[in-house]
Amino acid sequence: MGTKSTSAKSAFGAAFIVMWFVLLFVVTIVVATVTLSASQLQGRLMAFSRAEIPLTVWQVERLRKQLTAQQDGITAQSAKVEGLRSQRDQAEEALREVQLRIAASIDRYDASRDELVAKLRLYVPLTFPDNVIGLDEQDLRAKIERAIDDLTNELRAPTKKAVDDLHGIYLSDLREKNENLQAAREADAEVVNVRRALEREGLLLAEKEKKIGSVIDPDGTMKPGDVTRIYDLISEFAFIERFALGTLYKFAILPSEFLSIVLVVAMGILGSTVQLTYEYYRDGGVGKSSHFLIRPMLGAITAIVVFVLLKAGVLVVTDSAKLGEAAPLNPFFIAFVGIVSGLLSENALETVRGVGQTWLRGGTVEQRPRWASGVKSHLSETKTVADLSGKTGIDKESLEKWIEQEAPVPADVQKLFAVWLDKDIRTLFTDIPPQPAT
Structure with a gap:
């Protein structure tokens, strides 16, 4: 009698877990697909804006409504x-x-x-x-x-x-x-x-x-090709407004930052779902039911934490100059971050914990020489090496070596750079040395 009851519970648990997996996969894949499509559309608009034609999703939407x-x-x-x-x-x-x-x-x-x-x-x-x-x-x-x-x-x-x-x-x-x-x-x-x-x-x-x-083209100065591209974008907006009950349209007009967070969360859940599926078939059973319910939430939270650290510049995975607001992260890279964070939540949390311990270690990180990975991108006509040399008394040759990452910057000079550029010291310097030129 006990064996039959245990078998029934096991069968019910297996059926529940399978249904739970199906739900997670369907929801996260739909949200990820829609979010990626909306991000790509916004990316194409941004690329078009770089052609000296300022354009945003809201401007296209206003143009579409005016044309309609x-x-x-x-x-x-x-x-x-x-x-x-x-x-x-x-x-x-x-x-x-x-x-x-x-x-x-x-x-x-x-x-x-x-x-x-x-x-x-x-x-x-x-x-x-x-x-x-x-x-x-x-x-x-x-x-x-x-x-x-x-x-x-x-x-x-x-x-x-x-x-x-x-x-x-x-x-x-x-x-x-x-x-x-x-x-x-x-x-x-x-x-x-x-x-x-x-x-x-x-x-x-x-x-x-x-x-x-x-x-x-109110001034009549646009090129015919640019006018055609805008008409194509407006036609695309008209299509996506009717497609799938307007879901893609609603995502497309979201602010890009919010869109990125939604994508990160969906991919974090998707990564955790992949890990759970692997564990389920590897172990050949259900295990703890709570694990299957809580792990997707852990993946979502971990993905958000890792994304915040990336945007803050604490975790450096590429050229730090490309992580600012002027050049938003590629949506596929954001998706990759979310999937990896959900798939390897334990590893991601250990990395975050290590970064936090290092950062909160009484300021010792700032007491050693570090590489000026983000200083050069903030120089301008009013912020020059000669200007800094004149104000600090540091010779121009040493400053240029530091800025070009030919040598690490001393801790006290790091603070001077941060004050002079009015930037957070963490966005200007890194412990990772530059890769040698090939």
């Missing part, structure tokens, strides 16, 4: 212009239809007018001239009305009916002609108004299309 707003405005304006064009075409078509109706109504009016006048001329020949086309329409209509009134009592009933019928057709055709003329004037005014609105909105569209180019 401009493009939305252009899209809306284009839709408005297209609507006006369609309205213009419809108005012009309506005007053509009215003009056709006018021509037909004028022909009918002329025919009915001539027929009525010819009929009335039989009875009152002196009232109407031979050609009535040149007469004013209002005068002609008044003449016709008077003539019909005068003949009302003189005409026989059949003749009177014929005249009245012709008169009715004449009035109907006249009214239709005038209505069509009014409709033509209104249609023509509509066409004119739509054309003017179309011209005005077209100018606004052209102005907006011209302004969109000034968002990237």
Whole structure:
């Protein structure tokens, strides 16, 4: 009974550990991948900035939002212009239809007018001239009305009916002609108004299309290749904002220092997970469950501690001049630091402990000669060797030997360098001698 219970617990523990490993690997790999991608994007922006075009992720994001707003405005304006064009075409078509109706109504009016006048001329020949086309329409209509009134009592009933019928057709055709003329004037005014609105909105569209180019290059001094690269970056930002629920986008716009810490923590956990996996398969069992839960946290904490020491210049793994703010660490190097710190947490802690003991040993580190590994990078036009020699009385030849790391710097001179450059003495000097030139 006890054996079965032990076997069940062992199986459950193994299943739990496997699930725990899967969770750790998935989470840390996803975070590390996203963080590395975001760091590389920021690195490309920094490289672009070195081409004398200051650019950051936030500037690219602002440019993207400005371009999006401009493009939305252009899209809306284009839709408005297209609507006006369609309205213009419809108005012009309506005007053509009215003009056709006018021509037909004028022909009918002329025919009915001539027929009525010819009929009335039989009875009152002196009232109407031979050609009535040149007469004013209002005068002609008044003449016709008077003539019909005068003949009302003189005409026989059949003749009177014929005249009245012709008169009715004449009035109907006249009214239709005038209505069509009014409709033509209104249609023509509509066409004119739509054309003017179309011209005005077209100018606004052209102005907006011209302004969109000034968002990237307001002075018009950038090279076409640089403008294209910025457009590519903006397009990339638009893509990553939609990719994976915007996770990569949110990481990409994080401050680079915070991004580095997230990467270090993720890689520290990943390194510890690799070590745990190795131990699990090497030992063929679970061991202490707490070890599998606490070790990833230890890896994360150790990775942060080692990273802080690297940034502070206490641990020197490369040229110390490249560890300052002017040249951030390579994200892949940061990932390497995190993985190694998590994988070898015990070794990393021993190294940190040794550095701390040395540093806190009553200042003895500063009492021995050390190499000026970081002095030369801080010299400038206002901080020269000649200036230091004049202020301290130390000969220029000795100062140059120390700065070029041809000889270690005495402890008292180390303090002079630190005060003169206004820098922490730990960032200027190291116990590690320079490698000989090859």
